[in-house]
Amino acid sequence: MEKEKKENLISQFKAKCRNNSLKVTPQRTIIYEELVCSREHPSVDILYRKVKDRLPDISFDTVYRTLTTFFDLGIASVVEGVCNSKRFEGNTENHYHFICTKCGKIIDIDEVVFDFDIPDTVEKKFRPRNVRVIFEGNCPSC
Numbered sequence: 001m002e003k004e005k006k007e008n009l010i011s012q013f014k015a016k017c018r019n020n021s022l023k024v025t026p027q028r029t030i031i032y033e034e035l036v037c038s039r040e041h042p043s044v045d046i047l048y049r050k051v052k053d054r055l056p057d058i059s060f061d062t063v064y065r066t067l068t069t070f071f072d073l074g075i076a077s078v079v080e081g082v083c084n085s086k087r088f089e090g091n092t093e094n095h096y097h098f099i100c101t102k103c104g105k106i107i108d109i110d111e112v113v114f115d116f117d118i119p120d121t122v123e124k125k126f127r128p129r130n131v132r133v134i135f136e137g138n139c140p141s142c
Contacts, residue, residue, distance in 0.1 A: 036090030
């Protein structure tokens, strides 16, 4: 990720935290940096191992609770597929995913555009935040 884009995302992250009365701690900042710089859609376990390299005293629970908070704030997304553990990503822009059913790799699909009209009855009754489209099959490597 280019340095300017990363700095912009970190700045937006800090503003979002402050606007929601959430302290901008070194732990939160490092977890967010690792998340937005990853294209792997890491699980909590994978992200924990990366963050632990930078913050040896951090706990798994702290990383998990922080990612859940990021999701609640709308600065992280959750990617779930059949038979996969919950995976996170910092890219909250509208895009879709391809999940390899053989190796579990998750690939962003940015070039496909779907136009969904959520019916008014669903909108009023449930107030959905998001519509997800997940493609599944074998990736080119498999």
